[in-house]
Structure formats: C-alpha cells, structure tokens
Amino acid sequence: MRMAKVSDLEILNGLMSVFRAKGYDGASLNELAEATGLKKASLYHRFPGGKKEMTAAVLDFMESWIINKVYKVLSDDKVSSKVRLQEALTNISAVYGGGKEVCLYRSLSMDTGMALFGEKIEKGINQWLGSFVVLGKAMELDEATATQFARQTFIDVQGSLVLSKAMDSTEPFLQAIKQIETRYTNA
Template sequence: MRPQKVLDKKIVESLVDVFRSKGYDGASLSELAEKTGLKKASLYHRFPDGKQGMAIAVMDYLGERAEEKVFRALQNESVSPAKRLTNGLNNIRDTYTGGKDACILRAFSLGSGLDLFGEQIERGMIQWVEAFKSLGQALGLSDTLAQEYAIKSLLEIQGSLVVTKGLNDLNIFEKTLKDIEIRYMNK
C-alpha cells in the first residue's frame, strides 16, 4: 500500500501543474492523462468523479501543504513572532517556487471553477487571513489592525503572483514578501 500513496502523490502533483496553468475549465482530460502518464480510464478509476474529483484532490493536497508549511509556521507559538514571520514567508516563497507557480485558488476561481469550488476557495482564503492575523496579534497589533494587515498580505501575495507571471519578473514576488516582512516588523 505504501508505494501506491507515493504514486498518488506524484499523480496529484502532475494534476496540480495542469490545473495551475490551464485553470479548471481549460484543463482537458487528455492533458491531465498525458501529464500523469496514465490513460483516461486509469484516471477515472482513481477519480470516479472525473475532472471535478481530480480538482478536489488537488485542492485537498495543496490545502494540506499550506496548512503544514505556511499556516503552522505563522501560528507556531513555540517560536518568536519574528521567527514565525521569517519561517512563514520562506515557506510561501518555497510554496510558489519563488513566484514561478500560480496559486491554485486563482486558477480555480475562473470560469465554472468558482461555482464548483467557491466554498473551498473561501475556506482557503479565510485560513490565510487567520494565520496572518494570529501573527499580527502575536506582534502586538490590535485585532482590527491585525485583520487589516492579514488581508493586505493575502492581496499582495496573490496579486504579486499574477503580476510576476504577467511581467515575467520574479523580483516582483520577492519584493512583495520583503515588503510584508517590513510592514510587520516595523508596525
């Protein structure tokens, strides 16, 4: 059974690549099958709910990774708030490969994806805001200001990913992370 989980992880990571680049509506079963190295029938065997089931698996996988890498780092009370910020931003940098990778929430919020996955997208964004808010509170910000900083951080990260891609300039993403760090540390 263990090797199957590793294989499943590789399959889901392949699906991530297609959905990130094509969105939900733009991802064809042929592309999904080709990227995973499986035949369409094998994909349906693993994902009986078809493309929607694949997208849910992708969102679950990336949600678990965000929880493990980003949210826990920002909320880890066993380290100083400054270290939490550093760890969280480094993990965000890694999560998006320095700005090279688009956010799956953006990819799924286009076309019919928002209708199908609106609740998951909202839940994911709420988790991002809550993680940054808890960091702000730990740094001594009022609840209101911690909430404002958290939403601003989410906006800046997501926006910088789009602009970084559009202008093909990874420095934009990096500067955004540095600006977030400066804002929190110079509160």
C-alpha cells in the first residue's frame, strides 16, 4: 500500500515546529523527519542540502507569510487603517498559535542559526518593521513615531511570546496584542 503524499505546506509547518522548538543546532534529522511525516531519505530527497536547506526553505516560507499576511494587509489603502491593523494582528496571533508558539527568528538567532541565516533573519525582521511603519504613516504618524511604534510592536510581540512560554500562559501575548491595537488606535 502506498503512503499518502505529504504536502509542501505540511512539510514546511513540520520543519518550522521543530526549528521553533529546538533552534538550528538542536534540531535533529530524526525530529525533522518525524515532524514532516517523511522518512529521512525522503526528506533528503526533497532537501539535498540537508538541514541548512530545510532551514532556508522555512525562512523563505516565513518571509512569504510576512509579505502576504502582514505587509500586504497593512499596506492595503482600500481598507481603513483600523481594519488593516485588526486583520494583521489576527494573522500574527494565528501564526503564533495565540501565544503558544515561539518565534522562528528568535529560535534561529542563536549560535549557528544566526551565523548561517543572519541576513535572512534580519531581512524578515525589517520586513515586519517596515510593514508597521507603513501603517503608522497611513495613520498620519511622522516617520520617527511610525518607526518607534513599529519597533515597540515587534518588541511587544516577541517579549510577550517569551513571557507566555515562561509562564505557560497565553495571557501575556493576548494582552500585548490588545496593547498594540490600543497604541495605534489612540495615536
């Protein structure tokens, strides 16, 4: 009996879950294979460059997600700024499992991951920040304030994810999302 095919999305989500939990150095090929539903040989067939290629694919996937679910949403001037913000925050909440998941960039920004993928990580973070600067400008904030809000938004999300993990509670993340919305709404 033939095994069911595993979709690219399932593979990328499986890889991402391991890299989020273990970082680059801690992710073993056994764990990566298990998380994707593939045997190690099949995983290597799809990613002949090994773990490095797998990580690059996950970072490319995350970059695409940021462009489609944050940047394009926050840049859509056909929709009110408030609606754009709410949709982007809903998407951000979804990608982090409502505060249950850690950030891929944080996990990969340690040791070997940063050495190998520092440019991709920096690019992804800058795309995120740029997205919120666009929103801030659409809300008629000056460049400096829009940049400050964008940075604080990133810090709030990332810090709340760490706190949520440490406290085994999504409450810090959910509060941070509300605070971000309030910051922009009251600007």
